[in-house]
Amino acid sequence: MRVKNTLNGYCLALGITPLLANALTNTSEMLFVENITVYGYRTDLLGTSVSAAEGIIGSAEIAARPVSRTGEILEFVPGMVVTQHSGSGKANQYFLRGFNLDHGTDFATSIDAMPVNMRSHGHGQGYTDLNFIIPELIQDIQYRKGPYYAEVGDFSGAGAAQFSLKNSLDNNEATLTAGEFNYRRVYTATQLDLDSGRLLFGVEAQRYAGPWTDIDEDVNKTNVLVRYSSSVADGEFSLTAMGYRNNWNSADQIPQRAVDQGLIDSLGSLDTDVGGKSSRYSLSTQWANPNWSMSAYVVDSDLNLFSNFTYFLDNPIDGDEFEQVDNRQLFGGDIVHNWQADVAGKSLTHKIGAQIRHDGIDEVGLYKTRARHRLSSTRVDAIDETSLAVFAQSDLQLTETVRTHLGLRHDFMQVDVHSDLAQNSGKESDGITNLKAGVSYSVSDNLETYFNVGQGFHSNDARGATIVIDPVSGELSEPVDLLSRSEGAEIGAKFFNSKRYSISTSLWYLALDSELLFVGDAGNTEASRASERSGIELASYFWFAEGWSIDSELAWTRSRFTENQLIEGKYVDGSLPFVASAGISYAPTQTGFHGALRYRHFAARVLDSFAHQDANSTTLVNLGLGYRWAQWSVGVDMLNLFDGTDHDIDYLYPSRLPGEADEGVEDLHFHPVEPRSLRVRLQASF
Numbered sequence: 001m002r003v004k005n006t007l008n009g010y011c012l013a014l015g016i017t018p019l020l021a022n023a024l025t026n027t028s029e030m031l032f033v034e035n036i037t038v039y040g041y042r043t044d045l046l047g048t049s050v051s052a053a054e055g056i057i058g059s060a061e062i063a064a065r066p067v068s069r070t071g072e073i074l075e076f077v078p079g080m081v082v083t084q085h086s087g088s089g090k091a092n093q094y095f096l097r098g099f100n101l102d103h104g105t106d107f108a109t110s111i112d113a114m115p116v117n118m119r120s121h122g123h124g125q126g127y128t129d130l131n132f133i134i135p136e137l138i139q140d141i142q143y144r145k146g147p148y149y150a151e152v153g154d155f156s157g158a159g160a161a162q163f164s165l166k167n168s169l170d171n172n173e174a175t176l177t178a179g180e181f182n183y184r185r186v187y188t189a190t191q192l193d194l195d196s197g198r199l200l201f202g203v204e205a206q207r208y209a210g211p212w213t214d215i216d217e218d219v220n221k222t223n224v225l226v227r228y229s230s231s232v233a234d235g236e237f238s239l240t241a242m243g244y245r246n247n248w249n250s251a252d253q254i255p256q257r258a259v260d261q262g263l264i265d266s267l268g269s270l271d272t273d274v275g276g277k278s279s280r281y282s283l284s285t286q287w288a289n290p291n292w293s294m295s296a297y298v299v300d301s302d303l304n305l306f307s308n309f310t311y312f313l314d315n316p317i318d319g320d321e322f323e324q325v326d327n328r329q330l331f332g333g334d335i336v337h338n339w340q341a342d343v344a345g346k347s348l349t350h351k352i353g354a355q356i357r358h359d360g361i362d363e364v365g366l367y368k369t370r371a372r373h374r375l376s377s378t379r380v381d382a383i384d385e386t387s388l389a390v391f392a393q394s395d396l397q398l399t400e401t402v403r404t405h406l407g408l409r410h411d412f413m414q415v416d417v418h419s420d421l422a423q424n425s426g427k428e429s430d431g432i433t434n435l436k437a438g439v440s441y442s443v444s445d446n447l448e449t450y451f452n453v454g455q456g457f458h459s460n461d462a463r464g465a466t467i468v469i470d471p472v473s474g475e476l477s478e479p480v481d482l483l484s485r486s487e488g489a490e491i492g493a494k495f496f497n498s499k500r501y502s503i504s505t506s507l508w509y510l511a512l513d514s515e516l517l518f519v520g521d522a523g524n525t526e527a528s529r530a531s532e533r534s535g536i537e538l539a540s541y542f543w544f545a546e547g548w549s550i551d552s553e554l555a556w557t558r559s560r561f562t563e564n565q566l567i568e569g570k571y572v573d574g575s576l577p578f579v580a581s582a583g584i585s586y587a588p589t590q591t592g593f594h595g596a597l598r599y600r601h602f603a604a605r606v607l608d609s610f611a612h613q614d615a616n617s618t619t620l621v622n623l624g625l626g627y628r629w630a631q632w633s634v635g636v637d638m639l640n641l642f643d644g645t646d647h648d649i650d651y652l653y654p655s656r657l658p659g660e661a662d663e664g665v666e667d668l669h670f671h672p673v674e675p676r677s678l679r680v681r682l683q684a685s686f
Contacts, residue, residue: 040140041502041541041551045494046448050405050438052492053078053145053159053506053537059166062138064587064596066624066637068674071130074109077143077161078504078539079555079579081602083648085671087250087275088208088219090305091129093649095602097145097158097510098533098557100574104128105516106458106486108152108160112240113295113334114284115357117155120383120415120462122326122364123305125516126155132244132280134204134223136173136187139164146508147456147488148436150393150407151336151353157456157486157510167229167238168198171631171685179637179679182209197230197237211675212251213267217275221246235289242282249275252307255655256668263657266645266672270657271321273371276305296333302326306372313656313664318370322378325365332357347397352390359385364463377420379471383462384416393436400442407436407454413482415462426466430482432457449493456486458516460527480527484514503540509533515561515572529563531572547588555579561609569609574651578603595625607652613668615650620673626681635681643676 040058057076067073071092072082081095091103101107104126109116111133121127144152145159152160174188189202202225210217222245229238251269258264284297308321336353365380393407414429438452460480470477492506511532535557543549559575561568585596601619621642626635647670656664 041549042498042543044496044498046446046496047403047442049440049448049450049494051144051146051148051450051452051490051506052494052504053490053508055143055504055539057141057143059139060587062135062141064585064594064624065583065598066596066622066639067135068622068639068677070133070135073133073135073138073141074130074161075581075600076141077145077159078553078581079145079537081576081579081600083671085649085651086252086307087248088210088217089131089221089246089248089276089278090123090250090303091127091131094128095574095576095579097508097535097555098559098572098575098577099158100572100576101158102126102516104155106155106157106512108154108156109163110160111163112165112238112284112286113162114282114297114299115330115332118301118326118328118330119154119359119385119459120361120364122303122324122366125461126458127326129278129280129303131221131246131278132223132242132282133163134187134189134202134225136175137166137189137200137202137225139166145506146452146454146490146510147434147486148407148438148452148454148490150391150409150436151351153355153389153391153409153411153457154387155458157458157488157512165225165227165238165240166200167227167236169200173683173685175681175683177679177681180677181211181674182207183677183679184208194230197228200227200229201225210251211267211677212269213265215249215251215269215272217249217251219246219248232287233289235287235292237285237287239285240283242280242284244281245277245279247275247277250307251671252309253649253651253669253671255311255657255665256670257665258657267675270311271308271319274306274308274321275372276303278303278305291338293336293338294333296331298329298331300329302328306369309653309669310655310664311657312660313654315368316656316662318368318375321369321371323365323367323369323372323374325363325367326361327363328359328361330357330359343396349395350392351394352392355387355389355391357387359383361385379424379463380420381424381463382418385413385462386415387411387413387459402442403440405436405438409434409436411457411483413459415465415482417462417466419463419466421469421471423468424463424466424471428462428465428479428482430465432483432485434485446497447493447495449491451491453489454487456488457483458486459483460514460516464527480514484512484527486510486512499543501540501542503538505539506537508535508537511562529561529568531559531561533557533559533572533575547586547594548584549587550582550584552582553580569611571606571609571611573607573609574605574615576602576605591628591630593625593627595623597624598622607650607668613652615647615668615670618646618648618673619644620646631685633683635683637679637681638676639679640673640676644673645675646673647671648673 040056083093094101118127172190177185185206192199204223206221208219224243227240282299286295303326310320334355361383366378389411391409395405412431434455436454464480465482488510490508495503515528515531541551559572580601583598607613623638654664654666
């Protein structure tokens, strides 16, 4: 009863209604259901992997690592860096394989076959907001890097990650977390066994003020998940409803000269009125057996985002604050058939499938604002965007040690743009066919090598494909292709022993017909020049004693533009040349102490295409410690353990402060890492 009353009071303190609070605290009346803890790094992928640069992250790894933001769970992908350049409520900033992926360009993310990347989004192409995911309810994350997988399409040049949700729980569970800067979080999940299946219910609520000297972030996030799963027609069926809403104030990136001049400190802001609100509601269903899988989804997504990156550069009176709006519904699904045959005594596995997606965007707009009040519209559009894809892949076991695979994928996309400027309205369509092929050689029971080549693509913003008149300057504008190809190749190896280690390494190359770049003073992404990248990656995981593990992930990348190098420069802005992460953890299956120490470093990188300006490197260390009893556990996370003052992200562009020249000043603009903070966590399972 004491636990129930404590949880109830905490829920009410977070602003959850009494009815919901009572529902959350009744978890002890639910039934016990056994579930298997997934240790993804220990999954043997030898003999099944297409390339060395793919893997599985299990729920055990996710639970053991201290993170400050939901989006940081993508840092389990080797070489991935997740940062933030403004408020906690918007999508994170992602970096992988030499890409500044902005909020998701060229990295495809999905959850139970439901896409997360948003096409033609108000804040940037491929916008990937993971705030709607409850980390404790992730079963595993399957990641694949490179364009070698026929079932993955748009935005997958650098790679893809597929989140899978849990169907069941070990026990009903509840977690209360409190920390510095007024961080508060409550999570609870419960499960009910029905005659026909299982019903899982989970809720997360979070509040956060942040460390900023002149802004209370006032994060107000709520997530709800309801999932029904059962066995149907010799397969596994699930039906999932997810709801997310959030509103916040932003501490945006700031100019270095404002700090140097003493106008603000590094945790200050020049515009304290920016922020936003976001919501996402979805209904999805899946069914799969050994030969067939089908999925369908419908999503309603809204975002109103207020930003000000240039302050008074364009408007010395009202300032440069602007609002980006995205209001859409998307629906779609896929169907995949798998079968196996013997050809001349050789095992041949086939996979064919089809995918459809439609984005009905009621409003994607850009408005000039002051103190979050609209002054005028820059551009307002409604868009219908539909894609259809078919793919096939065959895997042939040539000998006991040699496997080959061949994939073919065709994507067709059609857009219909209705703009407030009639000349920019119109319809466009495009299609693209991509080939993927590879071979693997099993050297021994513990070592397998791979060679892959493949083609991929990303879509460009539909508005860029139909544009005729620049809505700001009024000048003629050249439209971009709707679909842009990428081509890659990779050689790698996996070395695996389920009791001791998992090591993988890759040497890779990737070329893009058109780079998608984030434009700091516009707050969105734009199609840019052709580019190429190459790199080396090494990921290693060791289990050297009961409960103990140590890991390290290293990635080196070279990124260059391949067009107009002399006139516009050859360096890709913001590309990370080196990323390192490492950690040691102790997580026994029994009761007792557990802990994890994490290190993350990304190197200095160029901020302009001529390499005249560099950003400094960034290093963070996080520590998590705890003690577990049979039904209780307590934990302490120390984020940014050594209180580093590095930058989460840096940009170079012009802005104008009061009293400066009309043309403004080109300057480094940065968002600092958050200072050291302590969070205490109490968990109960019953």
